[in-house]
Amino acid sequence: MANLPNIxxxxxxxxxxxxxxxxxxxxxxxxAEDPSEFDILVIGLNxxxxxxxxxxxxAFSNEETAHALEMLHKEANIREIAxxxxxxxxxxxxxxxNSVKAVETAKTLMAHLKKIPIVKFxxxxxxxxxxxxxxxxxxxxxxxxxMVVGEPQILGQIKEAYHMAIEKKTGGVILNRLLxxxxxxxxxxxxxxxxxxxxVSVSYAAIELARKIFGNLEGKKALLIGAGExxxxxxxxxxxxxxxxxxxxxxxxxxxxxxxxxxxxxAMRFEELSDCLEIADIIISSTGSPDFIIRRDQMKKIxxxxxxxxxxxxxxxxxxxxxxxxxxxxxxxxxDIDDLKGVVDENIEDRKKEAIKAERIIDEAVIHFHxxxxxxxxxxxxxxxxxxxxxxxxxxxxxxxxSLSHLSDTDCQAxxxxxxxxxxxMLHDTIICLxxxxxYHDKAMQLNITRRLFSLDIE
Amino acid sequence: MEIFEIIISSLYVMGxxxxxxxxxxxxxxxQKIGYYLLIAGFGLHCISLIYKVVRTGYIPVNNxxxxxxxxxxxxxxxxxxxxxxxxLKILGVYAAPLAAxxxxxxxxxxxxxxxxxxxxxxxxxxxxxxxxxxxxxxxxLACGIGILYLLQERSIKTKRPGFFFKRLPSLExxxxxxxxxxxxxxxxxxxxxxxxxxxxxxVWGRFWSWDPKEVxxxxxxxLYAGLLHVRFAVGWHGRNAALLAIIGxxxxxxxxxxxxxxFDGHHGEFTKY
Numbered sequence: 001m002a003n004l005p006n007i008x009x010x011x012x013x014x015x016x017x018x019x020x021x022x023x024x025x026x027x028x029x030x031x032a033e034d035p036s037e038f039d040i041l042v043i044g045l046n047x048x049x050x051x052x053x054x055x056x057x058x059a060f061s062n063e064e065t066a067h068a069l070e071m072l073h074k075e076a077n078i079r080e081i082a083x084x085x086x087x088x089x090x091x092x093x094x095x096x097x098n099s100v101k102a103v104e105t106a107k108t109l110m111a112h113l114k115k116i117p118i119v120k121f122x123x124x125x126x127x128x129x130x131x132x133x134x135x136x137x138x139x140x141x142x143x144x145x146x147m148v149v150g151e152p153q154i155l156g157q158i159k160e161a162y163h164m165a166i167e168k169k170t171g172g173v174i175l176n177r178l179l180x181x182x183x184x185x186x187x188x189x190x191x192x193x194x195x196x197x198x199x200v201s202v203s204y205a206a207i208e209l210a211r212k213i214f215g216n217l218e219g220k221k222a223l224l225i226g227a228g229e230x231x232x233x234x235x236x237x238x239x240x241x242x243x244x245x246x247x248x249x250x251x252x253x254x255x256x257x258x259x260x261x262x263x264x265x266x267a268m269r270f271e272e273l274s275d276c277l278e279i280a281d282i283i284i285s286s287t288g289s290p291d292f293i294i295r296r297d298q299m300k301k302i303x304x305x306x307x308x309x310x311x312x313x314x315x316x317x318x319x320x321x322x323x324x325x326x327x328x329x330x331x332x333x334x335x336d337i338d339d340l341k342g343v344v345d346e347n348i349e350d351r352k353k354e355a356i357k358a359e360r361i362i363d364e365a366v367i368h369f370h371x372x373x374x375x376x377x378x379x380x381x382x383x384x385x386x387x388x389x390x391x392x393x394x395x396x397x398x399x400x401x402x403s404l405s406h407l408s409d410t411d412c413q414a415x416x417x418x419x420x421x422x423x424x425x426m427l428h429d430t431i432i433c434l435x436x437x438x439x440y441h442d443k444a445m446q447l448n449i450t451r452r453l454f455s456l457d458i459e
Numbered sequence: 460m461e462i463f464e465i466i467i468s469s470l471y472v473m474g475x476x477x478x479x480x481x482x483x484x485x486x487x488x489x490q491k492i493g494y495y496l497l498i499a500g501f502g503l504h505c506i507s508l509i510y511k512v513v514r515t516g517y518i519p520v521n522n523x524x525x526x527x528x529x530x531x532x533x534x535x536x537x538x539x540x541x542x543x544x545x546x547l548k549i550l551g552v553y554a555a556p557l558a559a560x561x562x563x564x565x566x567x568x569x570x571x572x573x574x575x576x577x578x579x580x581x582x583x584x585x586x587x588x589x590x591x592x593x594x595x596x597x598x599x600l601a602c603g604i605g606i607l608y609l610l611q612e613r614s615i616k617t618k619r620p621g622f623f624f625k626r627l628p629s630l631e632x633x634x635x636x637x638x639x640x641x642x643x644x645x646x647x648x649x650x651x652x653x654x655x656x657x658x659x660x661x662v663w664g665r666f667w668s669w670d671p672k673e674v675x676x677x678x679x680x681x682l683y684a685g686l687l688h689v690r691f692a693v694g695w696h697g698r699n700a701a702l703l704a705i706i707g708x709x710x711x712x713x714x715x716x717x718x719x720x721x722f723d724g725h726h727g728e729f730t731k732y
Contacts, residue, residue: 214629
């Protein structure tokens with residue numbers, strides 16, 4: 001019985017804390033009294049805040065990341081740390097006791113490691129704390145913060161950053177949980193919204209169109225006329241979709257042969273273009289010709305020879321190579337660069353709409369995370385533990401008492417009291433251990449394990 | 460019996476609703492719900508038809524009510540087969556509402572039991588009726604696929620990927636499925652006509668009697684034969700094939716309903732109401 005009053009005071013503390021936190025800025029996640037207080041912090045810069053010159057200078061290679069992680073982890077103030085560096089952003093995610101100090105440390109280290117003065121990049125930095133930091137990490141991973149909203153690479157890059165932190169043992173309970181939630185949320189955003197649907201690059205939009213015409217591209221024949229970066233990108237996409245054969249036609253046969261070798265394709269002479277038109281299904285054209293190289297009348301005849309098998313022209317050249325009139329023939333589709341850009345713009349608009357849904361999913365996730373994070377404090381854990389035990393004891397006692405009908409009310413009360421006492425005695429050591437202020441133990445870890453041992457989290 | 464038909468109709472109507480919600484929201488489970496509702500409705504439909512046949516001893520095609528009811532049954536059955544074989548989910552957006560429409564309008568029509576005649580219970584006639592109805596259901600699907608093809612083709616040609624671009628499958632899949640429907644329908648129609656001729660010969664002693672229904676069936680058959688011919692010989696894929704499938708079904712619908720309204724003949728009773 002000795003411990004009961006103790007728990008009551010704890011509960012009071014708890015309620016005081018919750019009132020307290022309502023008065024305060026809701027961003028702060030930790031109760032002021034709790035010894036295991038740290039903030040989740042994000043400090044970084046991205047393509048919106050920093051010009052490319054600065055991003056280049058601050059980009060971390062894998063070795064540099066490992067080194068930085070080790071250096072920062074040595075700081076007593078910083079408990080957990082992960083570092084994300086891509087071509088569009090550099091971000092340090094930390095769990096630290098003193099956030100102001102931690103930010104300063106991170107800045108100094110970045111300046112020191114990359115050998116640029118803080119003043120040069122200080123203006124471009126953003127700093128998020130608590131819920132805002134959590135939201136930021138969720139948004140980045142869901143590709144809402146990317147240059148091209150919905151692009152899928154960023155999630156993989158965050159996973160790499162996480163593995164690096166695991167490898168260097170700089171992660172901990174909080175980052176672990178945060179990043180696992182992040183992966184889960186990013187996946188949810190991807191499946192539940194259309195944010196990743198539909199191409200937002202010209203070359204990929206062309207491939208998507210081809211798939212709407214032909215369905216499966218496997219085994220289809222493609223023809224590349226001319227050369228050029230965008231055309232070659234489109235060809236690479238096609239090859240990834242396992243097209244059957246690729247022909248390359250170039251005015252200079254030698255260049256055609258070189259390209260053909262690169263793509264494992266068949267080079268043809270420019271004079272053979274007509275023959276190629278008869279067999280190819282997808283034609284990507286990107287020549288420097290000032291005039292159309294394929295005209296409507298020519299195509300009309302060829303379509304008859306092709307027995308009207310569908311044909312898709314992707315005209316990336318400026319000025320155009322393919323007579324736009326060809327689009328009016330049946331079963332032939334001609335898209336020039338402007339058409340493709342139009343498609344891309346529409347898709348980008350769609351993604352923006354989908355992003356609103358994604359923000360809602362993320363807001364929800366931030367609230368859930370906040371709840372978990374709060375529960376990491378000592379008091380709520382003890383309360384939850386006690387409540388759970390009480391519930392179990394009550395059920396069992398009630399069950400037993402049902403079969404013991406001859407007992408008087410006083411007897412029953414005595415049994416109930418015994419139950420309470422048993423619980424208090426049994427939890428006593430655990431509670432003392434949780435309440436101890438120990439510099440040698442990771443409090444968050446302890447709490448997390450306790451919650452798992454007693455399975456206090458419903459999630 | 461009535462209550463049975465109402466349950467079947469409402470299953471189809473709900474299935475159609477599932478598919479329409481799927482069309483707008485693009486959530487796969489609505490499509491699945493629609494599909495399962497159709498399967499459930501079809502199962503009941505089969506049971507109710509078998510029950511009718513067993514009870515009366517005749518295939519129930521005595522009036523427009525019964526004929527439409529069988530037409531709806533054939534349509535759903537053929538749709539389920541094609542849906543299973545080609546995995547063309549979006550086709551339900553056309554087939555389910557059409558089936559619901561047919562069955563509901565059948566329910567609204569009065570079911571005045573016609574005079575079942577002895578001639579109805581003939582082997583060739585049973586064959587004739589089943590082949591014709593499933594064949595026509597295939598053509599109905601071909602028409603729907605043709606419509607979907609034209610919508611998708613339009614969105615690609617006009618370079619404005621709008622509502623349908625994302626929701627409809629590739630042109631090639633639509634074209635192939637549509638073609639499969641036409642081939643199936645044509646085969647069944649041919650079988651139906653032949654069995655019909657044989658039956659006519661058995662009953663009336665002549666194969667062909669210039670009955671308006673016969674004439675129009677012949678026209679439909681020729682039209683579809685032409686469609687298949689130009690596809691193989693000239694390569695009329697895609698748009699033209701889709702257009703022909705739609706026109707063909709229009710002629711077929713006229714043969715099915717219109718002929719009975721405008722002309723007289725020995726098929727008259729089926730669609731009288």
